[in-house]
Amino acid sequence: MLENKKRGWLLSLLSLGARLSLWQCVSLFNEAGLIPSPAQILTTFYDLLVSGELGRHTLASLGRLLPGWLLGISIGATLGTLLAVSRRLFYLFIPWLALLFPIPKIALFPLFIILFGIGDSSRIITIMAGVLFPALFCVYQGVKAIPGNLVDMGWSFQLSKKTIIRHIILPGAYPGLFLAFRLTTPIALIVLVAAEMLGAQEGIGSLILAAGGMAQMDILFAGVLVLSLIGLSVMVFWNWLEARVIHWQSSVSLFR
Numbered sequence: 001m002l003e004n005k006k007r008g009w010l011l012s013l014l015s016l017g018a019r020l021s022l023w024q025c026v027s028l029f030n031e032a033g034l035i036p037s038p039a040q041i042l043t044t045f046y047d048l049l050v051s052g053e054l055g056r057h058t059l060a061s062l063g064r065l066l067p068g069w070l071l072g073i074s075i076g077a078t079l080g081t082l083l084a085v086s087r088r089l090f091y092l093f094i095p096w097l098a099l100l101f102p103i104p105k106i107a108l109f110p111l112f113i114i115l116f117g118i119g120d121s122s123r124i125i126t127i128m129a130g131v132l133f134p135a136l137f138c139v140y141q142g143v144k145a146i147p148g149n150l151v152d153m154g155w156s157f158q159l160s161k162k163t164i165i166r167h168i169i170l171p172g173a174y175p176g177l178f179l180a181f182r183l184t185t186p187i188a189l190i191v192l193v194a195a196e197m198l199g200a201q202e203g204i205g206s207l208i209l210a211a212g213g214m215a216q217m218d219i220l221f222a223g224v225l226v227l228s229l230i231g232l233s234v235m236v237f238w239n240w241l242e243a244r245v246i247h248w249q250s251s252v253s254l255f256r
Helices: 002-028 038-051 053-085 087-100 105-116 120-144 148-156 161-196 204-213 217-245
Strands: none
Touching (some): 002 038, 038 053, 038 217, 053 087, 053 120, 053 161, 053 204, 053 217, 087 120, 105 120, 120 161, 148 161, 161 204, 161 217, 204 217
16 A cells, blocks of 8 residues: 555656656747746746745735634634534524625625725735635535434433534534635635735735736746645645544545
8 A cells, every 4th residue: 555655656746747847848949938937937936035025925925814714714614513503593694605605705805995994904804705605614514414323322321512512523523624624725825816916015916916917927937836835735734634633534545
């Protein structure tokens, strides 16, 4: 099994290397210069990093991303759990959820500007809105997937409601919660970039927009690379954390 994993990772690295090599070759024949080579992007990335400009924009983006994501995941997970365990709350909130969920949350950004000002607060609230609904539905499905006989068994042993929630409901909701973590990470990045492109002076989205307006494609791709590295790092962290928190859940694979 370990040998198969090593071969799988080797195949992934070879695939990535082959595509980067092809990209490098194609860029050599791109006379217009619209497609910078991977080497050029890495050089620009390094120059921006050394100059401190990339760090400044990245810190500005993280300062909006983290609070917005934390607010959205906290509120969404709490509401998802409550709606799953309370039928009355479910029927009370479901009409509003059905109306609000399909709306692209970036469309509410002008409203949030009016309510919270043109600063970072409106962008943080927009990110929160984009994260909240996917997190809510993931955690809701996670709690609803808990076998009812486990809860019945807890009642039959005369466990308190607090004990049932702590030792049955919450552990059963962990898979849905980690699914929410994974699903909302790219959503938060998308909303962040869109919000930063609308009037922000600092941030990766602002950097990408300015570079695109000046046709500085190497800087544009360097900004995209930052977003990719942030998303990849967070996803690796979620996988690591899930393996340790949900240690009783074995992974199932169709291929060996």
